[in-house]
Structures are given as structure tokens and as C-alpha cells.
Amino acid sequence: MVVGTKAVDKVVDADVLVVGGGGAGLRAAIEASERGVRALLISKGSVARSGASLLAGADLTLDGESLHNLGFPGEPIDTKQKFFSDIVTQGFYLNNQRIVEIYVEDAPKRVKELLDWGIKVGFAEERAIFTSGSSILSALLKRAKEMDVDIMNDIMVIDLLIKDGRVSGALGLDIKTGDLITFRSKAVVLATGGWHKAYSPNAGSRELSGDGVAAAYRAGADLANMEFVTFCCNVLLWPPNWRGIIFPYLLHLLVGGKLVNSKGEDFLSKYDPTIVKIGTSMEWNKSFVSIATALEVLEGRGSPHGGVYYEVGDMAWKEFESRVTKYYPNWKYKGIDFSELGKMLKDGRPVEVGPAAEYFEGGIVVNEKFETNISGLYAAGECTASLFGANRVAAATTEMLVEGTIAGRFAADYAKKSEMPDIDKKQVDKLQEKAILPLKLKEGIKPAELLRNVQQMAYEQLGPIRDNNGLSEFVKYIEMVKKDQLPKLCTVSKSMNYNKEWIEALELENIVQLLELSAKSALMRTESRGVHYRSDYAWTDNDNWLKEIVLREDAGDLHVTKRPVIITILMPPSGVTPYMEMVKKLMEAHSEIGGHH
Amino acid sequence: MKYMAEKLIKVKILRFNPSTNGKAYFQSYDVPVTEGVSVLDILDFIYENLDSGLAYYDHAACRHGICGGCSLVVNGKPSLACQTLILGDISVEPPKNFKVIRDLVYKRGELK
Numbered sequence: 001m002v003v004g005t006k007a008v009d010k011v012v013d014a015d016v017l018v019v020g021g022g023g024a025g026l027r028a029a030i031e032a033s034e035r036g037v038r039a040l041l042i043s044k045g046s047v048a049r050s051g052a053s054l055l056a057g058a059d060l061t062l063d064g065e066s067l068h069n070l071g072f073p074g075e076p077i078d079t080k081q082k083f084f085s086d087i088v089t090q091g092f093y094l095n096n097q098r099i100v101e102i103y104v105e106d107a108p109k110r111v112k113e114l115l116d117w118g119i120k121v122g123f124a125e126e127r128a129i130f131t132s133g134s135s136i137l138s139a140l141l142k143r144a145k146e147m148d149v150d151i152m153n154d155i156m157v158i159d160l161l162i163k164d165g166r167v168s169g170a171l172g173l174d175i176k177t178g179d180l181i182t183f184r185s186k187a188v189v190l191a192t193g194g195w196h197k198a199y200s201p202n203a204g205s206r207e208l209s210g211d212g213v214a215a216a217y218r219a220g221a222d223l224a225n226m227e228f229v230t231f232c233c234n235v236l237l238w239p240p241n242w243r244g245i246i247f248p249y250l251l252h253l254l255v256g257g258k259l260v261n262s263k264g265e266d267f268l269s270k271y272d273p274t275i276v277k278i279g280t281s282m283e284w285n286k287s288f289v290s291i292a293t294a295l296e297v298l299e300g301r302g303s304p305h306g307g308v309y310y311e312v313g314d315m316a317w318k319e320f321e322s323r324v325t326k327y328y329p330n331w332k333y334k335g336i337d338f339s340e341l342g343k344m345l346k347d348g349r350p351v352e353v354g355p356a357a358e359y360f361e362g363g364i365v366v367n368e369k370f371e372t373n374i375s376g377l378y379a380a381g382e383c384t385a386s387l388f389g390a391n392r393v394a395a396a397t398t399e400m401l402v403e404g405t406i407a408g409r410f411a412a413d414y415a416k417k418s419e420m421p422d423i424d425k426k427q428v429d430k431l432q433e434k435a436i437l438p439l440k441l442k443e444g445i446k447p448a449e450l451l452r453n454v455q456q457m458a459y460e461q462l463g464p465i466r467d468n469n470g471l472s473e474f475v476k477y478i479e480m481v482k483k484d485q486l487p488k489l490c491t492v493s494k495s496m497n498y499n500k501e502w503i504e505a506l507e508l509e510n511i512v513q514l515l516e517l518s519a520k521s522a523l524m525r526t527e528s529r530g531v532h533y534r535s536d537y538a539w540t541d542n543d544n545w546l547k548e549i550v551l552r553e554d555a556g557d558l559h560v561t562k563r564p565v566i567i568t569i570l571m572p573p574s575g576v577t578p579y580m581e582m583v584k585k586l587m588e589a590h591s592e593i594g595g596h597h
Numbered sequence: 598m599k600y601m602a603e604k605l606i607k608v609k610i611l612r613f614n615p616s617t618n619g620k621a622y623f624q625s626y627d628v629p630v631t632e633g634v635s636v637l638d639i640l641d642f643i644y645e646n647l648d649s650g651l652a653y654y655d656h657a658a659c660r661h662g663i664c665g666g667c668s669l670v671v672n673g674k675p676s677l678a679c680q681t682l683i684l685g686d687i688s689v690e691p692p693k694n695f696k697v698i699r700d701l702v703y704k705r706g707e708l709k
Contacts, residue, residue, distance in 0.1 A: 045657025046705070049664045134663055154657075175656055176698050205664070207657040239633020241679065245661065335662020335680060448645045493650035497616050498702040501649050503656050 011182045011423070014040035014150065015415040016408070017169060019157045019212050020191030022051030024381025024400035024407075026140040026149075027110075028189045031408030033147035037415045039408075041144070042155040042172055042183065044192075044207040048137035052193045052204055052382060053400060055334075056133035057250065061395040061597050064126045066108035070115070075126040075593055080104045082591040083127065083394075085570055089589045090284065091389025092530040092582070093546060093572035094225070094565055098368055099387045101568060103394070103402050110401035117143050123327075126595035128395065132334075136397060155181065157211050158506065159431050160188065160219040161423060166375035168421035170215070171431050175503060178496025180432050184423055186415035189407045190216060190364065190379040191400070198511045199357035199463075200455035201244045203232050213383050214510035216364045217517070217553055221372045224385040224548045224563065225362030226514065227522035230392055230531045231355035231464045233289035234259070237305040238352045247333045247341070248310045248353045252280065253596065255323045258313030259289070259353075261301035267308070268292060275580065278587040282596050283393045287531045288583060290355035290464040297354070298465065307354025312345050321346070355464045359396060361388050361531065362518070365550060370407035376414055376421075380407035386548065386566075390530025394597055437487075438505040444490030447504035454481065454511060462519050467536040471523040478516045486512060517558070521549045524560070528579040540582040542574050603631045606683070608639055610651065611690040612700050621697075623688070624648075636671055636678040636689060640701070652700035653678070668692065669701055 016032040018025045021043020032039040043050060063083035064075025084104045088095050111129070115121070117139040122130040144151070158171040158180070169184040195210025196202035217223050234249040236242040251257060261267045268276050271292065279288035293308050303309060312320050321342065325331065331338040344351055364372055364379040365386070371378050380403035382396055387403075438447070461474035486509060491501035527541040528534050547562040565572075577585065608628050613621035626643050637660065640653045654666045660679045667678035670690045678689075695703040 046664065046666065049666070050657040050659065054659055054663060055661060156656075176702065176704070205657060205659040205661075206655060239631065240638045241633055241635035241660075241682065333661075335677070337680070446649060448649055452645070491649070493652075495614055495616050495699065497614070498652045498699045500644060500652060500655055 010179055011184055012040065013420065014038050014183065014185045016040070016187045016189060016411045017042070017183050017185035018189045018191060018408070019170065020051065020193065020381070021045060021047035021153070022053035022191065022193060022381070022400065023136060023140060023397060024404040025189070025191035026137065026144050027401050027404030028191055028378075028380055028408030028411065029149040030140065030144050030147050031405050032189075032412040032415070033144070033149050035409060035412035035416075037412045038150070040150040040152065040183070040185070042152045042157065044154070044156050044175075044211070045205070046153050047151050048141040049134075050205060050207055052196070052208060053137055053397065054133045055203070055205055056136070056397050057130070058133045058136060058397050059128040059130045059395050060111050060114070061128045061398050062107035062111050063104065064593055067124070067127065067129070070108065070112055072124040072129060074124070075595075078127065078591075078593045082593060086590050086593075086597070087394050088389065088570045089586050090393040091391050092540065092586065093542070093570070094389030094529060094548065096386035096566040097568040097570065098566055102368060102406070103387055103399065106402040106405070107398050110398065110405065114139055114401065126593050127597045128595060133397070156503065156506065157192070157215055158435050159215050160377065161427060162219050162374070163421050163424045166421065167219070167377040168423055171428060171435070173435065173506070176498055178499065180435060182423060182428055184420065186418040186420060187376045187378065187411040189411045190377070190383055191381045191404060191407075193382045194360035195511060195514045196357050197507060198455065198515050199459050200452070201235060201237060201354070201356040201459070203235055203244050203246050203356045203358040209507035210383075210510050210514045211507070212379070213363050214513045216372065216377065216379065217513065217551070219374060219377070220553060221374050221377060222365035222550050222552050223363060223517060224365045224550045225390070225521075226518040226551065227525050227532050227549065228361035228390050228530060229357055229462070229518065230286055230359035230361065231290040232286050232358035233293055233355055234310060234353040235356035236352070237303070237307045237354050244356050245336065246356070246358070247336070247338055248351065250327075250333075251324060252310065253285065254327055255320060256313060256315055258311045259293070260309050260311060261296045262303060263301055265301070267296050267301070272580065272584055275584050275587065278590070279583075284587065286358070287391060287464070287533070291533050293354050294464040303350065303352040303354075305352050305354075307352045310351045310353045311348070317346055359392055361385070361390065361392055369410040370403055371410060376418070378407040378411045380404040390532060435506065438489045438491050438502055439494050439496065439499070441488070441490040444488035445485050447489050447491070447501045447508060450481070450485055450489065450508060451504055451511075454508070454515065458515055462515065462522060464533060466522055466532070466534050468523070471519055475516070475519045475523060478512060478519060482512050482516060517551050520558070520560070521551070524549055533579065538579045539576050540579055541576045542572055543576060546572055604629070606630050607686040608643065609688040610643075610701065613697050614699050615697065616699075630684060632684070634683060636669065636676065636681045636683055636687065637667055639683060639687075640678065640689075652698070652702045654702055
């Protein structure tokens with residue numbers, strides 16, 4: 001259909017509308033259905049075959065004792081308390097401890113259930129079982145179908161609908177047909193994951209543009225911890241079709257290898273040996289190695305595409321390859337044949353790796369029911385804030401299952417005691433009008449061009465290393481984009497059916513909004529904590545910054561507050577500590593439990 | 598993304614927009630390529646630099662060869678665009694027998 005020929009006024013009803021076709025969304029929809037309400041799940045890509053869950057490594061984490069009790073070796077001397085402490089200390093004490101308690105408590109139940117639903121387990125260690133994102137999602141999808149969850153694919157959420165202070169549904173775009181669909185529901189669960197697309201390189205699939213988080217913010221929901229972005233280290237930067245793939249990260253973690261700069265120096269040897277040892281053998285290495293890599297690049301010792309080089313190191317090739325193929329037979333990782341990478345490593349040809357945006361610790365503020373400050377609105381999974389504090393060291397796959405279940409349960413209870421809300425027709429008209437603007441403009445700015453600039457600026461100035469100058473410049477840039485460029489985004493084709501430029505224009509609205517909030521929070525947080533590293537404030541300040549930065553939009557203006565971190569069990573130490581010293585302290589505080597978590 | 602070109606290739610793409618009642622036709626583009634460029638990278642290059650009106654499955658592409666969203670016919674053979682490396686001339690079409698939404702985007706699981 002071409003703009004202006006016919007307005008589509010489709011309305012679809014559900015008791016609980018779930019936004020997101022990954023693990024958190026599926027688990028929420030299953031739970032809501034099990035509680036006897038009609039759940040409709042809308043997915044931006046194909047359900048269970050899109051989203052960050054699909055690309056997950058994927059390990060499921062839980063305490064070693066519970067894993068032992070599930071019939072795996074696990075680690076009998078581990079306890080839930082130890083797992084809790086490790087998540088909070090490695091999260092730099094910024095975690096909402098109430099939510100960490102829930103994670104640790106519910107993880108074994110969720111993992112057991114998935115085993116019952118038929119996931120395939122590859123191997124297991126002290127605190128984790130390794131499976132695949134697609135295996136988890138297939139098991140969840142099968143269960144969702146048994147529970148009669150309604151599913152619609154290729155629907156992008158544009159905005160939430162609000163009537164009389166409560167959520168009444170959402171406006172969605174059917175990407176393939178171009179129809180703007182009004183979804184009316186008693187409750188909504190957002191499970192839209194991170195906003196990887198704000199960065200290049202990123203390790204996500206292409207749809208992750210933070211649509212749910214940005215929509216929640218525009219609807220008046222609180223967001224927090226937006227300055228915390230995990231950059232996975234050792235991600236492939238070259239050639240183009242490998243860019244953003246984390247395979248060398250996994251090889252370095254599971255098998256070994258060496259990182260060198262453009263001078264051939266083993267640059268990690270400059271750092272404290274304890275930090276290097278723990279920082280390259282546990283999930284920790286994401287932030288530590290990302291910062292170390294970014295520093296080499298900043299100081300002129302980087303590779304042509306802005307990273308460093310990954311090599312086999314001292315291990316004999318035969319040994320190296322046999323270890324790799326134990327985990328990844330025939331060098332196959334997911335659907336990718338990496339035998340060429342194997343040859344490159346064997347021949348000593350350069351393999352360029354570096355940091356890529358991978359996980360977003362911040363997002364929508366929720367309470368223990370995974371309820372937001374908007375009546376009827378719930379959120380689960382990566383799009384929420386606070387579970388992992390300033391640094392995620394346990395699995396986000398377990399997060400999506402635990403949080404999805406609870407959000408689905410309370411959304412269903414809310415729906416059961418509520419009437420079907422009315423739709424504010426005026427709001428829908430206004431939103432539709434705004435959404436089709438890029439199709440109506442005759443000339444303007446190309447979405448692809450703006451996206452490329454924004455991604456590059458974000459990576460440079462809101463990346464693994466931040467400082468006042470870069471952040472201030474970035475805030476100015478992003479405010480200019482918001483004011484002068486977003487309203488001018490314009491598509492060449494005016495067709496509504498699968499118009500990539502139109503989708504990107506809508507995504508840019510969200511990306512720019514979230515980057516603005518992230519950069520302003522990063523500028524405000526004058527310390528370094530977890531994955532937020534400021535070269536001009538290179539210390540962790542527990543006297544002033546055991547606080548979350550909370551953001552809310554009210555009548556078009558940004559309101560910022562600071563919320564003291566929620567503590568239930570583990571009292572954080574006071575004092576100001578140089579960042580690397582803090583890193584070492586926290587690493588040493590980790591319990592004696594082995595494995596990668 | 599931008600990359601150093603090793604050579605120029607001809608890329609022939611089957612275009613079709615059912616909403617304008619037009620007919621399907623092949624359009625040809627000259628695209629610079631380097632080693633390690635996939636069909637999906639080439640489509641990205643065309644979209645970003647030559648013709649932003651081109652439609653291909655991108656909005657939820659996983660790039661890891663698992664989602665199946667980028668299944669196309671390349672040089673007459675069914676292929677995953679993200680896992681098919683290219684150095685010479687190519688033709689790209691949607692699979693036959695599926696209902697085309699626009700250009701290279703078609704309704705998965707729904708036959709004509």
C-alpha cells in the first residue's frame with residue numbers, strides 16, 4: 001500500500017499483550033496463559049527465531065548445589081548465598097538485591113522446567129549448563145503453542161497506549177504489510193531486550209533497537225542505570241560478514257590464546273596478573289579486556305579496523321585445534337562455518353578483534369512483581385534495570401526465564417481483575433500521524449546515513465572508555481540530532497509494505513532517545529563502576545555513588561533523580577577506591593567456586 | 598559499512614512491488630567487493646549507497662545462519678544471504694513459489 005491511499009484501522013484485543021519474541025516474552029506469555037487469560041505475543045522478527053536470546057552462547061546459570069541436585073555434577077559445596085554474593089560483588093554493589101534474591105531462588109525451578117520441556121544440554125560446569133539459544137527458544141515455543149498463546153510475527157511496537165494513567169495497549173507496525181495495528185489489552189509485558197543497534201560494532205541481531213524501553217520512557221515509565229553497557233571483548237571486526245560475532249571471545253575464554261597490539265606486544269601483561277588471570281578466565285573479561293583493548297586503540301597501537309589481534313599464543317596448534325573442536329566440531333559456531341578462521345589462526349594471519357556492544361544492564365525500573373510505575377505495565381528480561389547492577393556476570397538467559405515468569409504471572413492477575421480499557425482514539429491518531437511522517441516528506445535526511453553517524457559517534461564517545469569531553473560533545477551532538485535531524489528523516493520509496501528506510505527511521509527515534517539518556521547518565525556519574533569506566537574519574541566512589549540514576553519524562557521534559565541502591569543482605573563497603581584496585585578486590589572477593597561464573 | 602574495494606562486480610536483483618501493480622524486472626548494480634563479503638553485505642551496500650528503496654529481509658536478520666530470514670536464490674541456488682560469500686557477478690531473487698511482498702521479501706511459509 002502507498003501512503004495516503006487508505007488508513008488502516010485494525011484493532012486486535014488480548015487480555016495480556018506481550019511485546020517481544022525472545023525468551024522473556026515467550027516465558028511471560030506461557031505463564032499468563034497457564035493462569036487462564038488470553039495472551040497475545042507480538043514479535044519484531046519471527047518468534048523464537050529472533051532477538052538476543054537466539055544469539056545467546058548459551059549457558060544457563062544457577063548455584064552449583066541446585067545444579068548438583070538436578071543430576072549434574074555441579075558443585076555441592078556451592079550455595080545460593082554464595083551465588084548471590086558473587087553476583088552482587090561482581091555487580092559493584094549496584095544490584096537491586098531484592099531482585100538478585102529472586103534470581104538466585106527461582107533459577108533452579110526455571111532450569112528444571114526447561115529440562116522437562118526438552119532443551120538439549122551440551123556440557124555442564126560448576127554453575128552452568130551449556131545449551132543453545134535456539135534450543136531454549138524451540139522448547140519455549142513448543143510450550144507456548146501447547147498453551148494456545150496467540151502469536152503475531154514481524155510486528156514492531158511503535159508506542160504504548162495510555163488512558164487515564166493506565167496502559168491500554170500498544171500501537172504496532174506490521175512490517176511486511178505496513179498496516180498500523182492498534183492492540184488493546186488489559187495489561188502489557190515488555191520484553192524487547194537491549195538497544196544494540198545504537199552501536200557499531202554490536203553483537204546483537206539487527207532488530208534490537210530498544211523499541212520497548214523507549215516506548216516505556218515516552219509513556220512516563222522510570223528508566224535507570226542507562227549508562228551501563230557491556231562491551232563484549234574479542235569480537236570479530238573483520239571481514240564484513242564476521243563483524244560483531246563473538247566467536248573469538250568464546251575461544252579465548254574456553255580454550256585460550258593471546259591478544260597483541262599492532263606492535264606485537266602482549267598488552268595485557270602490563271596489568272596486575274591477578275586481574276588478567278581472573279579477567280580472562282571468567283565472564284569478567286568482557287569489561288576488563290574491552291577497556292584494555294580500547295586503550296591500545298586510543299593510544300595508536302590498534303589494528304586497521306579499530307581493535308587488536310587474537311592469536312593462538314604458546315599452545316601447540318594441534319592441542320589448540322583439538323580443544324576448539326571439542327566445543328565446536330568442525331569449527332562450526334551456530335550456523336557459521338569458521339574453518340577459514342581456523343586456517344587464519346594456524347597460519348598466523350591477523351584476526352582483528354575488539355569490543356562490541358553486547359548487553360544492557362540498565363532499562364525499565366521494575367519492582368519484585370516486575371511491575372513498572374505505570375498501572376498495568378510490566379517488563380522482563382534485558383529491557384529491565386537493576387538485577388545485574390553495574391556489571392553482569394551471570395546468565396541473561398536465566399534472567400529472561402525468571403523475570404518473564406513473574407511478569408507474566410502478575411500481568412495475568414492484573415488482567416483478571418480489570419475491565420478491557422477504552423482506547424484513546426486521539427492518541428492513536430496522533431501516533432499514526434507521527435509514524436508516517438518519513439513517508440510523507442518529499443525530501444530530507446536518509447535514515448541509513450544518520451544511523452551510521454550515530455552508531456559511530458556512540459561507539460567512540462559512549463564506548464568502553466568515557467570522559468567529560470567526549471560525553472559532553474556526544475550529548476550536544478545527540479540533542480542536535482533529536483531536534484534538527486530526526487524530524488527530517490525521509491524515505492525514498494513511499495510504499496508501506498516492507499519499507500526498510502521507514503523501519504530504520506522509526507528505530508532511530510528510539511535509538512537517539514536512549515543514547516541521549518545513556519550519555520546524560522554517564523556524564524552525571526562522576527566515578528567508574530563496573531562496565532562504566534571514566535578515564536577522568538578512574539575510581540569507584542561508594543561514599544557518593546551507591547545510587548542509581550533514574551530518568552523519567554514528564555510533559556516532554558527529562559527529570560533525573562538518584563535512588564539509593566536497594567540492599568537486603570550484603571552491605572557494601574564504604575570508601576573511594578581506584579578502579580583497577582576495586583576490580584582486583586572484587587575479583588578476590590569471589591567465592592572459591594570454579595567455572596566461568 | 599565501508600570497505601576497500603578489490604574489484605567491482607555486477608549484482609542483478611529481481612525487483613517487484615505488488616502495491617504499485619508493476620511487473621517484476623531485474624535491476625543491475627555495480628558493487629565494490631573485497632574478500633569475506635557476503636550476499637547480505639552486498640545488499641546492505643546497495644541499500645546504504647546506491648538504492649535505499651531496495652527491500653530485503655533485514656529488520657530481524659541474525660547474521661549467524663540460524664534465523665533463516667535471509668533465505669534467497671543466489672545464482673539459481675537456494676542460499677542463506679548472510680553465509681554466502683561472493684567475489685564474482687551474481688543474480689539474487691526470492692525463492693520461486695512464495696508470495697512476494699516486495700523485491701526480495703516474501704511471505705515465509707505461504708505459497709503463491
